[in-house]
Amino acid sequence: MRYQRTLKKPVELKGLGLHTGKEIHVRILPAPEETGIIFVRTDLSGMTLPALVDHVSPDRSILSTTLGEGRLTVQTVEHLMSAANGLYLDNLRVELDGPELPILDGSAYPYTVLFREAGIVDQSRRQFFYTVSKVVEFSEGDKWIRVEPSYHLSVSYRIAFGDRLTQERVFVLTKKEFEREIAQAKTFCFLSDVEKMREMGLVKGGSLENALVIGDDGVINPEYQTYPDEFVRHKILDFLGDIRLLDRPLIGAFAVLKGGHAFHTRFLSFLIEENLLVRVDAPIPAPSSWSPLACPIPIG
Numbered sequence: 001m002r003y004q005r006t007l008k009k010p011v012e013l014k015g016l017g018l019h020t021g022k023e024i025h026v027r028i029l030p031a032p033e034e035t036g037i038i039f040v041r042t043d044l045s046g047m048t049l050p051a052l053v054d055h056v057s058p059d060r061s062i063l064s065t066t067l068g069e070g071r072l073t074v075q076t077v078e079h080l081m082s083a084a085n086g087l088y089l090d091n092l093r094v095e096l097d098g099p100e101l102p103i104l105d106g107s108a109y110p111y112t113v114l115f116r117e118a119g120i121v122d123q124s125r126r127q128f129f130y131t132v133s134k135v136v137e138f139s140e141g142d143k144w145i146r147v148e149p150s151y152h153l154s155v156s157y158r159i160a161f162g163d164r165l166t167q168e169r170v171f172v173l174t175k176k177e178f179e180r181e182i183a184q185a186k187t188f189c190f191l192s193d194v195e196k197m198r199e200m201g202l203v204k205g206g207s208l209e210n211a212l213v214i215g216d217d218g219v220i221n222p223e224y225q226t227y228p229d230e231f232v233r234h235k236i237l238d239f240l241g242d243i244r245l246l247d248r249p250l251i252g253a254f255a256v257l258k259g260g261h262a263f264h265t266r267f268l269s270f271l272i273e274e275n276l277l278v279r280v281d282a283p284i285p286a287p288s289s290w291s292p293l294a295c296p297i298p299i300g
């Protein structure tokens with residue numbers, strides 16, 4: 001079993017929102033047991049949004065995960081949520097003075113560094129977890145996901161963008177592995193899509209420092225690349241953030257093919273609507289001989 005966890009002290013950061021291009025100030029504060037992760041818009045009289053999939057705005061969660069409706073939105077929550085999932089943080093109050101979390105360096109690393117600096121403490125209540133009650137498959141078009149009940153969290157992820165880019169990776173969650181293998185993976189985009197996104201008024205805060213940009217001859221800003229298979233690692237990072245939009249952490253053996261934010265969160269809503277989640281008291285570490293589920297579908 002493990003206890004619920006929060007930060008020892010508040011941390012602060014500021015930076016540009018990826019989509020709005022506005023500078024946003026963020027304070028992340030310790031929160032009491034059973035709070036979960038909540039977002040507080042200080043510029044909207046302290047209106048509050050819990051980080052739960054019921055509050056995801058699916059139409060606005062294509063390039064990033066957006067919570068809320070109308071004026072009360074919090075966009076691009078996934079990298080902070082991923083850092084919280086990866087470092088087993090359960091209760092946080094996240095105050096921000098605008099509609100979007102800053103993109104920072106395009107990864108979850110700045111959050112993990114701040115959380116480590118602040119310190120993480122066990123609280124007095126035990127945490128429980130969700131896993132699935134049976135093997136579940138879910139698909140939409142060429143996107144596919146499968147999850148098996150498990151007492152630990154593993155992800156086998158495969159991405160395929162036609163003949164432009166194919167990568168796959170298996171990841172088994174521990175705090176150490178998250179920080180070493182996943183947290184630093186930056187977001188990415190194709191050069192050919194950048195103009196289109198700009199014309200749509202998106203990615204105003206995007207730059208070569210916070211996204212790997214893939215051109216015809218490969219990454220055009222390799223000086224910012226940490227891993228050769230950084231793109232699939234970032235997809236795992238996003239996935240870990242998106243599946244943390246429950247009131248407790250979700251564990252299981254996942255295989256994902258060509259996922260994205262909207263697909264990840266619709267899958268999570270499906271698990272709730274179909275009553276497929278069961279409560280377990282404690283995750284157990286994967287045995288060293290255990291091999292995670294592989295993606296059985298060939299790349300299309």
Ligand SMILES: [Zn+2]
Pocket residue numbers: 078079187234238
């Ligand atoms: Zn991302």
